[in-house]
Amino acid sequence: MNDDRNQKTAVVTGASSGIGAATARRLADDGYRVILAARRTDRIEALAAEIGGISITTDVTDAASVAALAEAVGPHLDVLVNNAGGAYGLSPVAAADTDEWRRMYDVNVLGVMQVTRAVLPALIASGAGAIVTVGSTAGLVAYEGGAGYNAAKFGVRAVMEALRLEVFDQPVRVMEIDPGMVHTEEFSLTRFGGDQARADAAYAGVAEPLVAEDIADAISWMVTRPAHVNIDRLVIKPRAQAAAHKVDRRS
Structure with missing residues (x-):
């Protein structure tokens, strides 16, 4: 890949839809x-053509795939957005699906560890x-039915906190963004195995949940702060969501 140091380079994983696609567009802007x-070659190729980017088919859970991504990136990289x-599922621990937990x-x-x-x-x-x-x-507060996802996102938080300590004397910032309710086209649909009715119910009555572009805007702000400014953790929720279990659904 051409390494023109006059232009900064960013990698966005999970860039085929939702927050990843919105972030790719924003950083290109x-x-x-x-x-x-991302894994879906057709989607990232189309988006790369739209924004003048580069698409690299990547499965973050596959070591060889991640190694190929790193080789394509080359010796210098300015920004990594671990979004994949x-x-x-939304099952209680008593009915947990081991394969779902392992997949999460x-x-x-x-995946975050391997790419980073x-x-x-x-x-x-x-x-x-x-x-x-x-x-x-x-990854901040557990809730009923969310134990598998909670555990995974608490794990992400631990990885970032440890990494920040490990590279404290290196010229790299380690930041985390923790969104609340973000209405994207796929997140809840994937969680509920393609059940559109259940996916829609997750946002029922919420007048203004966050959208992918809100998160992309925040990520853009984080990475464009001066190099000495580290935004350790940014928690971002819609106004209607006071907590995971307390959401205004009156609309």
Whole structure:
């Protein structure tokens, strides 16, 4: 890949839809050359063509795939947005599906670790690297039926906190953004196995949940702060959501 140091480069994982796609568009608008990494080749190719970016088919749970992404990135990288993740199911612990839990851990925790590990040298080499990992308010407060996803997102938080301590003397910022209710086209649909009615019910009556562009805007702000400013954790929720269990659904 052409390494033109006059233009900063950002990698966005999970860039095929939702927050990832919105973030890729926003960073391109900010002047970054954006590398879109996701499994769905057709989607990231179309988005790359739209924003003048680069698409690299990537499965963050596969070590060889992540290694290929790092090789394509090259020796310098300015921004990594760890967005690939997901929630599967809403079962209580007593009825937990082991495969769902393993899948959530693989993509949310091991995926973040593998991508970060692979490109960390390039981020440090840039002299002012920035990592933003998309967590969730589910990683701050547990709730009934969410234990598997809670555990995965609490894990993401632990990884970022430890990494920040480990690279405290290196020129790289380690940041985390934890969104609350974000109405995207796929998150809840994926969680409920394609059940559109259940997915729609998650946002029923909420006048203004967050949208992907709100999170992209916040990520843009985080990475464009001066290099000495580290936004350790940004919690962002719609006004209607006071807490995971307290949401204004009157509309």
